[in-house]
Amino acid sequence: MANLTILDWIVVIFFLTLFIFIGIRFRGKAGSSLTDFFLGGRNMPWYLAGVSMVATTFAADTPLWVTEKIAQHGISGNWLWWNMLIGGMLTTFFFARMWRRANILTELELLELRYSGPIARLLRGVKAVYLGLFLNVVIIAWVNAALISIIEVFFEVPYETAFWVVTCVMFLVLIYSSIAGLLGIAITDFAQFIIAMTGCIILAVIVLNAPEVGGVEGLKAKLPAWRLSFFPKIDGAGDALIGTFSLTTGAFLSYIFLQWWASWYPGAEPGGGGYISQRMMGAKDEKNAVYSSLFFQIAHYALRPWPWIIVGLCALVLYPDLPVEESRKGFIMVMRDYLPDGIKGLLFVGFLSAYMSTISTQLNWGSSYLTNDLYKRFIKKEDQFENEEKAQKHYVFAGRLITIFVMLVGLGVTTQITTIDSAAQFLIASGAGLGMVLILRWYWWRINAWSELVATIAPFIGLAFAKFVLPSYVPETFYTNNGDFIFTVLFTTISWLTVTFLTSPTDGETLKRFYDRVQPGGFWRYYRGDENNNRLTPYLFVSWLSGVLMVYSILFFMGYFIFEEWTLFYTWLALAIIGFVALRWGMKKAEI
Template sequence: MGLNTIDYALIIAFFAISLLIGIYVSKSSGKNTKSFFLSGRNMPWWILGVSMVATTFAADTPGLVTELVRDNSGVSGNWVWWAQLLTGMVTVFFYARLWRKSGITTDLEFYEMRYSGKAAAFLRGFRAVYLGVIFNVVTMAGVCLAAAKIANVMLGLTQGETLLISSIVVVIYASLGGLRGVLITDFIQFIIAMIGSIWATIYILNLKEVGGLENLLAHPNVSGRLNLLPDFTDTTSLIPLFIIPLAVQWWSTWYPGAEPGGGGYIAQRMLAAKDEKHATKAVLFFNFAHYALRPWPWILVGLASLVVFPDLASLSTAFPGLEDNIKGHDVAYPAMLTYLPAGLLGLVLTSLIAAFMSTISTQLNWGASYVVNDFYKRFINKASTDKQDVAIGRIATVVLMILAAGLSFFIQSAKDIFDLLLQIGAGTGLLFILRWFWNRINPYSEIAAMAISFIIAIVFFINGKMQQPFLQLEGWQQLVWGIAVTTIGWIAVTLLTKPTDKETLLKFEALIFGASSKFENFRYKILGFFAGTIGIYATLFGTGYFIYGKYILGCSMIALLTIALIAIRFSWKKIF
């Protein structure tokens, strides 16, 4: 597939704008670590919220959604990530204010604020490497693989060529502009990405091969995959797709962008907000846009791909140049984009490049903040100057990108990364929720949770790669076992070890809660949690019902959303 002059012009213009933004803000961002990693703590909620959405608008996300839709479960397969909305709403109404009140630079500083002693220091340093480097590199590798798949299908570029070109651009502006550069480019990238995905969806639905929305929904390859809820009579799909995510997964697992209690780059955005209200609004907007605003264009393209490319064999036939490690159902999304005309093709390619760069730039800045603030400055060079810290941050940015690009050659699909990250974080979520309120939790609790969950994940990963696995367990069974063993393990360690000293706890509670009770306005926060969850799900389902032509159900969802908004406004006034 060839690109026209207008397509190249759009792509080159986007690259140029991104680089110029990085160069423009480099002077102000390079003053010190707070400027480089938190943009001076004066960011409004809307730019932070959009940045969070843009970050999770990764190049691998459309492929993941397409892969889930093409699976036998169809649209309802998305419950494996839709259920994480509950995690997001907990962060909105219970933890966003707490993070902003802490005044720390990275969420890892929490460890030496909440805990004491050498164990707290070790935990902070180890998590800096574990999350900022290892976990972060695995996450970025999945995004790099997705970008390579898109470029291989749509441009005929090899994985090496794709990552070499894209990495150079994203590293330059991320290392120069810091978080401020990332936030500004995220805002532009999100707009481009939304326009591109919606416009592409409309065009694809009207392809003669698809025949419009009505014909698509009636097509035999599609009609059985439209349900928003799984078949409640089929326990083989109901348990892993619906019951486990809603009953267990959302509160018990740690996953980037959906950390129980907030964390990672979500915490970084909250810490960069002007104040507590802006931090809370930013996370609320992020959850609305992430779960209700974006999924349907991807879902519709995924459904359309079942008409044009009903199986992997048809994909391989249509694209004989696909590299072996790139073949998979997630390739169906870029395959459908090859039908786009000149101009629109360039815009959509630009939007996918924007999605890739947005995610990678955020992950790089966030990972580098851990390396600098929680490892280098804390343990290597405590007397380092601001100039040295920023320089180390820029070096870390380059190294993280190289590691992620290299690892991407050893994985095969977005779903593999999703499952692996979910398993690594299995059983740690409850700890992150309770550590703000249960004083008995100590550094050894977190060390135990991290170690046990990682060991279990590696055992299951190796087991799954064996020709004759010694454990015959389904994916959801592995997750449940991981959650159960890890949770029991860290609770046991908590009860068998000494709690943090009282002086540290009193300082922590005075800073975070002040003179008020830990559970002040608790009932209003619970009301906000349920109202926010119901409102966003109502928007998600209502959009689907209107697309399906079920207007009565769609209108009922609008009514439900209206009630939820009233409840959110009421609880908001009480909380603030």
């Protein structure tokens, strides 16, 4: 293929071979049981689990999406995902220890630990298909579409050729992920993340210092000031196609006070979930679970974005005629046009690494639900085997076959994903209002299986009503204030609250068993003994809020350092130090 020299191809082949070698190297640690295959034997240190979380959220689509937001709204457009730090840090301090303490194989296994009766079994089966297959293949297709775009632009080949290249890469991922299980995936993630971030940092430095850009001063001179603003404009006219990320008061309040707890989104699930909870459940112990999640919040929100942002801004200078709807391609064009031989191959491997780390996790995670919570629970139960050893080997084999199935469905759905942004908006909208149930099921005994089932279904009904019925009855300002999202959250919340009080609670024996194992705080007065699990709650709140302050402050002082805004740099550096000191105090008091 054009644009890569022999040196570049040597780099590409070397690292792809390394990834396959890691998978083969750890094949023996994944084949004995489902716990080994899907949780790495529950023995991962915090840094391995944490880096694996970060690597998974660094998909091939992520820098492209950030570039698209910068083309539309400048740096401030990143608040569309920066706001989710609040919920992520909540997961770190209020849920990480409980996920590890629950001693379950998958997130969905929690449902029958927490709820009782036929509805709990139904909920587990429905969510196994909904999350493990339906939403999972949307994410896989979304990531595939991004890599296809990269290959189309980078190598200047047609869509069909790029699609088949991605298919081949996906088969490579299938080989090592199905052989090595989660431990091998996590170790591969570690290597892939280092490669991907190193490549992005090198790219940012090279393109920023290109003569056409002229360094930081050149960037400031050639772009309007609003492009470099870190914060959205409040009380604006709404989210215009191009311009500072402008929010009405209603939209701003929905981002700050609603979205981070109300919406289900991959990597930012309220209360934890998906591959985030999978890594926490696979950690060595509760402390490693907390530290893995804390590292993820810091790296994901504060350390990782700036190379992408710099490249996105430089792309605006280098390709001023690139249409906004194609702006995500600017990142790839910078790679193609400005990297020297060898480094170009390294960054291409970096994007392949980002892609492979995400796809390997999605295949393993989705397969864990379909294997443990559908096949094992309802189709081929353990009591049908002579002994546990035979059962476990059979389930691992079934998990590998299901991984292949998920991959094939994901490839089929890939052809239906038109834009990265549309997939992201769909995922956020389809979970609006579900988040509060996912949080309260740990802290309030009255939440039952009906609550969660209704909260899973209601967003689709509420969203459809807001999109197709309400426009005839509400003014346009309703939507500029993010009214459709707010309506969906309120509709979902009213629905699950109503159903909760109209249906019977989970039976007392199940609630007592859940409480004794997980030891949650909150409202469990009928089931706790003399212990007071709420005594640490004030310190958990201090840890949560100071952690949010620290990470945002790190994000901003790094940005102001890059742009040589020294007064603001020192201000945010001081706030980061204050946040760190308060965080350490809170964690010590919370016995973390």
